[in-house]
Amino acid sequence: QKEVEQDPGPLSVPEGAIVSLNCTYSNSAFQYFMWYRQYSRKGPELLMYTYSSGNKEDGRFTAQVDKSSKYISLFIRDSQPSDSATYLCAIYSASKIIFGSGTRLSIRP
Amino acid sequence: DAGVTQSPTHLIKTRGQQVTLRCSPKSGHDTVSWYQQALGQGPQFIFQYYEEEERQRGNFPDRFSGHQFPNYSSELNVNALLLGDSALYLCASSLHTGATNEKLFFGSGTQLSVL
Numbered sequence: 001q002k003e004v005e006q007d008p009g010p011l012s013v014p015e016g017a018i019v020s021l022n023c024t025y026s027n028s029a030f031q032y033f034m035w036y037r038q039y040s041r042k043g044p045e046l047l048m049y050t051y052s053s054g055n056k057e058d059g060r061f062t063a064q065v066d067k068s069s070k071y072i073s074l075f076i077r078d079s080q081p082s083d084s085a086t087y088l089c090a091i092y093s094a095s096k097i098i099f100g101s102g103t104r105l106s107i108r109p
Numbered sequence: 110d111a112g113v114t115q116s117p118t119h120l121i122k123t124r125g126q127q128v129t130l131r132c133s134p135k136s137g138h139d140t141v142s143w144y145q146q147a148l149g150q151g152p153q154f155i156f157q158y159y160e161e162e163e164r165q166r167g168n169f170p171d172r173f174s175g176h177q178f179p180n181y182s183s184e185l186n187v188n189a190l191l192l193g194d195s196a197l198y199l200c201a202s203s204l205h206t207g208a209t210n211e212k213l214f215f216g217s218g219t220q221l222s223v224l
Contacts, residue, residue, distance in 0.1 A: 043199050043215030088151050099151030
């Protein structure tokens, strides 16, 4: 079983829609959870960083961690074409980052 | 303030050759990590360098080696290249704090193609 699993998509939604991206993880000891955004031909960029359970909001982005079900989510409100990218969930394990495989998101104008 | 810079941006090699990739960390950072990202996959951890020593290593063979210089820049070397080594190689830098949750800043990567 992979430590972090993520639906690869692709996911295509119209501009203005609410987007939900999800990952599951295997080890209940994980405490630090992240979402990275990666544009084509670029390196990943840290979007959201969450410790333990609960929600964290930053503008149009909300990260949610449910430790009871080992489920992490990223919600994007009022999605824009500029949000089109690959979104990678990630967790800290033994001082290194383990990434999911990424979900490719396309926002249609 | 320069971010993480990597060179070259693209590289084409043939099987069996050796390659060296270079990385300069973000200003103020002292730790460099290398990741391999195959097409359609998330980045996979190769190793991390701090104080010119390899501190952690992922599940990669000894053909992958690295170095960190006194100015914190780093090199990734891959010997005896295989077709499966074709990938985007990402360098990430951070400031060592001793915590387990240091935030990483990534460069744009080096796209390596092995023919």
